[in-house]
Amino acid sequence: MLNTIDIGLLILSYLFGSINSAIIVCKIMGLPSPLTVGSGNPGATNVLRLGSKKAAAITLIGDILKGVIPVVIGHLIHVSVLILSLTALFAVLGHIFPVFFKFKGGKGVATAFGTFFALNLIVGLSSGITWLVVAGLFRYSSLASLISCLLTPVYAYYFMGPESIWPLIVLVAAVIIRHRGNIKRLATGTESKIGQKKAV
Numbered sequence: 001m002l003n004t005i006d007i008g009l010l011i012l013s014y015l016f017g018s019i020n021s022a023i024i025v026c027k028i029m030g031l032p033s034p035l036t037v038g039s040g041n042p043g044a045t046n047v048l049r050l051g052s053k054k055a056a057a058i059t060l061i062g063d064i065l066k067g068v069i070p071v072v073i074g075h076l077i078h079v080s081v082l083i084l085s086l087t088a089l090f091a092v093l094g095h096i097f098p099v100f101f102k103f104k105g106g107k108g109v110a111t112a113f114g115t116f117f118a119l120n121l122i123v124g125l126s127s128g129i130t131w132l133v134v135a136g137l138f139r140y141s142s143l144a145s146l147i148s149c150l151l152t153p154v155y156a157y158y159f160m161g162p163e164s165i166w167p168l169i170v171l172v173a174a175v176i177i178r179h180r181g182n183i184k185r186l187a188t189g190t191e192s193k194i195g196q197k198k199a200v
Contacts, residue, residue: 006083013070013087017094017111020101021062022047029055035104043106045141060110067091067114075118081160085167088115092171096178107178109145112171116152119160126155139193142182149175 002010022034022042031050034042038049044063048056070091074084095111097103113131117124127148135144153168176183185191 002083005077006079006086009070009074009077009079009083009087010090012073013090014094015099016066016070017091017096018098018100018105019062019066020095020098020105021059021066022106023101025055025059025062026050031055041106042101042104044110063095063106063110064114066095067111067116068118071115071118081163082167084119085156085160085164088112088119089167089171089174091115092174096174108171108175109149112149112152112175115171119164120156122159123152123155126159127152135194139195140186140191141194142179142191143186146176146179146183 020042022044026032026034026047029052031047031052034040034046034050038046040046044056044060047059050056067088070087071084074087079087092108092112092115094105096105096108098105113124113127116127130148130151131144134147135141138144149172153165153172156164156168182191
C-alpha cells in the first residue's frame with residue numbers, strides 16, 4: 001500500500017518530468033519552439049537542429065536532471081525499491097505527457113537515463129555502456145536508446161532485485177511507443193545514422 005509520502009513523491013516526480021526543458025530553454029534563448037520545427041519533438045536533438053549547441057546541451061542536462069532529482073529525493077527519504085522504480089516511471093511519464101504543456105512531450109530517453117543512474121549507479125552504467133556499444137556498432141542513436149532501455153529491467157533485476165522490475169517495464173514500454181516512427185524508419189532503412197546531417 002502506498003502511504004502519503006509515497007504518493008507525494010510520485011506526484012512530485014510527475015511534476016518534475018512535466019517541466020519541458022526544450023520549450024523553456026528555447027523561449028528563454030529566443031529560439032523557435034521545438035514543437036514547430038524539425039521533427040516537432042521537444043527534446044535536445046531537435047533543439048540542436050535549431051543551430052544552438054548551447055541550448056541543446058542545457059536541454060539535455062535539464063531532461064536528465066528531471067529524472068535524477070525525484071529519485072535522489074526517494075533515496076534520501078528511504079522509500080522502498082518499488083517506490084523508487086515508480087518514481088522513475090512517473091518522471092518519464094511526466095516528460096512524455098507533461099501536464100504543463102497540454103500533454104505533448106518528448107520521447108523520454110534522457111529522462112529515463114537520468115532515472116537509471118539515480119536508481120542504481122551500476123544499472124545506469126550498464127545502460128550507458130550498452131548505448132555506447134550499440135551506437136558504436138550500428139551508428140543509430142535511436143537503436144542504441146531502444147536496446148539499452150530494453151535491457152535496463154534485466155540489469156535492475158540483478159542489481160536491485162525483482163521488486164524494481166514492473167515499473168521499469170512500463171517505463172520502457174512508454175519509451176518504445178514514443179519511438180514508433182524511429183522503429184519504422186529502422187525497419188525500412190531510412191533512419192539517419194549518427195553524424196549524418198539529415199534530420200531524424
